[in-house]
Amino acid sequence: xxxxxxxxxxxxxxxxxxxxxxxxxxxxxxxxxxxxxxxxxxxxxxxxxxxxxxxxxxxxxxxxxxxxxxxxxxxxxxxxxxxxxxxxxxxxxxxxxxxxxxxxxxxxxxxxxxxxxxxxxxxxxxxxxxxxxxxxxxxxxxxxxxxxxxxxxxxxxxxxxxxxxxxxxxxxxxxxxxxxxxxxxxxxxxxxxxxxxxxxxxxxxxxxxxxxxxxxxxxxxxxxxxxxxxxxxxxxxxxxxxxxxxxxxxxxxxxxxxxxxxxxxxxxxxxx
Amino acid sequence: xxxxxxxxxxxxxxxxxxxxxxxxxxxxxxxxxxxxxxxxxxxxxxxxxxxxxxxxxxxxxxxxxxxxxxxxxxxxxxxxxxxxxxxxxxxxxxxxxxxxxxxxxxxxxxxxxxxxxxxxxxxxxxxxxxxxxxxxxxxxxxxxxxxxxxxxxxxxxxxxxxxxxxxxxxxxxxxxxxxxxxxxxxxxxxxxxxxxxxxxxxxxxxxxxxxxxxxxxxxxxxxxxxxxxxxxxxxxxxxxxxxxxxxxxxxxxxxxxxxxxxx
Numbered sequence: 001x002x003x004x005x006x007x008x009x010x011x012x013x014x015x016x017x018x019x020x021x022x023x024x025x026x027x028x029x030x031x032x033x034x035x036x037x038x039x040x041x042x043x044x045x046x047x048x049x050x051x052x053x054x055x056x057x058x059x060x061x062x063x064x065x066x067x068x069x070x071x072x073x074x075x076x077x078x079x080x081x082x083x084x085x086x087x088x089x090x091x092x093x094x095x096x097x098x099x100x101x102x103x104x105x106x107x108x109x110x111x112x113x114x115x116x117x118x119x120x121x122x123x124x125x126x127x128x129x130x131x132x133x134x135x136x137x138x139x140x141x142x143x144x145x146x147x148x149x150x151x152x153x154x155x156x157x158x159x160x161x162x163x164x165x166x167x168x169x170x171x172x173x174x175x176x177x178x179x180x181x182x183x184x185x186x187x188x189x190x191x192x193x194x195x196x197x198x199x200x201x202x203x204x205x206x207x208x209x210x211x212x213x214x215x216x217x218x219x220x221x222x223x224x225x226x227x228x229x230x231x232x233x234x235x236x237x238x239x240x241x242x243x244x245x246x247x248x249x250x251x252x253x254x255x256x257x258x259x260x261x262x263x264x265x266x267x268x269x270x271x272x
Numbered sequence: 273x274x275x276x277x278x279x280x281x282x283x284x285x286x287x288x289x290x291x292x293x294x295x296x297x298x299x300x301x302x303x304x305x306x307x308x309x310x311x312x313x314x315x316x317x318x319x320x321x322x323x324x325x326x327x328x329x330x331x332x333x334x335x336x337x338x339x340x341x342x343x344x345x346x347x348x349x350x351x352x353x354x355x356x357x358x359x360x361x362x363x364x365x366x367x368x369x370x371x372x373x374x375x376x377x378x379x380x381x382x383x384x385x386x387x388x389x390x391x392x393x394x395x396x397x398x399x400x401x402x403x404x405x406x407x408x409x410x411x412x413x414x415x416x417x418x419x420x421x422x423x424x425x426x427x428x429x430x431x432x433x434x435x436x437x438x439x440x441x442x443x444x445x446x447x448x449x450x451x452x453x454x455x456x457x458x459x460x461x462x463x464x465x466x467x468x469x470x471x472x473x474x475x476x477x478x479x480x481x482x483x484x485x486x487x488x489x490x491x492x493x494x495x496x497x498x499x500x501x502x503x504x505x506x507x508x509x510x511x512x513x514x515x516x517x518x519x520x521x522x523x524x525x526x527x528x529x530x531x532x533x534x535x
Binding site for chain 1: 279280281282284285286288289292293295296297299300302303342345346349350353355361363364365366367368370371372374375377378379380381382383384389397403407408410422438464467468469470471475476487488489491492495500503504507510511514515518
């Protein structure tokens with residue numbers, strides 16, 4: 001199909017204009033607002049005690065959620081790629097479920113399960129606080145990030161096949177040796193990609209965490225909760241912009257790492 | 273590898289998914305029916321529940337249509353057009369996925385809020401919700417259509433052109449039919465995301481019942497006034513819409529895959 005120069009140019013203008021108005025302009029405005037009083041002021045607002053504690057809490061949640069997702073995510077991916085069992089299609093569908101659930105619904109569902117009067121509410125009455133405590137925020141973040149590692153690792157497992165694993169087993173390697181020496185090195189890039197996606201989503205999760213957090217500044221606020229409470233409750237617009245810009249920079253780092261990993265993976269695939 | 277996948281490990285996989293995902297969903301569904309079917313129905317047909325669901329679905333449909341048109345155009349420009357800086361534009365598409373939703377919300381507030389630098393104050397109106405949802409759902413259609421356009425056989429188009437088919441016919445008879453499954457699946461993903469969206473709407477939406485309150489905000493509000501059955505019932509309604517849509521997409525997807533195999 002040969003389009004006239006005029007059609008090509010107008011399609012290009014429409015696409016670029018849409019992206020400019022929807023993405024670039026708003027992000028430009030907030031960056032300008034964050035730094036219009038100089039870098040010092042920005043720095044001051046992201047290093048207040050509440051901001052530092054929010055950053056620490058966000059990182060703590062990431063530090064708990066990532067290993068959980070790696071261990072169980074790889075296990076689920078192995079079961080889906082290698083196992084033959086009844087109900088596999090159901091397990092497949094269950095893994096994708098979190099993508100279809102609203103973050104607020106995740107929070108409410110967790111409260112109905114773990115909260116006072118919930119199915120597992122008994123744990124709360126033993127004095128172990130889940131909802132409105134750290135375990136609740138970890139559960140919420142794990143829920144929304146659960147598919148990433150599974151969905152990145154499973155196709156790689158299919159792609160590499162089972163020949164090498166079977167050869168290792170025939171030569172007398174134990175299941176663990178086979179996993180550590182054959183399977184894990186083969187899936188490392190897919191796994192890393194899944195971990196980066198998990199980290200990005202865990203740092204950025206808002207709705208689900210909001211529902212299960214007590215939301216006290218300096219105690220139970222993550223970075224995302226800090227942004228909204230500064231803007232909504234304190235009417236501290238500048239502080240909110242600064243915290244949002246910090247989160248945006250973290251997202252940007254994740255984006256760059258993701259495209260680098262994607263390039264590495266493509267190169268590895270081409271080498272094979 | 274048999275030994276790594278013994279029944280015990282499959283059991284652990286199920287236990288993990290159940291504990292994290294399935295049990296909470298089961299608990300909220302049971303809660304929605306705490307007062308039986310009639311209690312569920314009453315909660316869903318309460319005046320504000322109906323209006324919030326209508327607003328949510330209507331706004332999400334509008335955003336889906338915008339995505340279908342703009343997403344396809346953007347994908348086309350990224351694949352077929354060439355201009356300096358295309359790589360940057362391509363990377364930009366993923367930004368809404370990487371950006372935390374609350375940041376998206378505050379970013380839009382800084383542009384369309386009370387002290388808008390362009391003099392366009394839209395916060396607490398439905399257009400603001402449409403913009404917020406369009407922001408977070410931007411990548412879906414683009415990223416579904418792009419790979420299909422790259423794979424699309426240009427020889428067929430050239431053959432049609434050399435046989436004298438005008439562009440309008442080539443678009444209608446060759447390009448659109450090939451892209452349609454990808455466009456529809458992108459649209460389905462965007463719609464599912466839109467009806468459940470919360471973070472990006474929170475700061476710009478206004479949360480006005482009957483006007484700009486979306487379903488997730490209504491659910492949060494009902495939980496705050498300790499009306500757990502109402503919160504759960506609307507949650508279950510959202511879940512049901514998403515599941516039906518994704519189920520249909522899966523069914524249609526597997527059928528068209530089978531048809532391709534048969535051809």
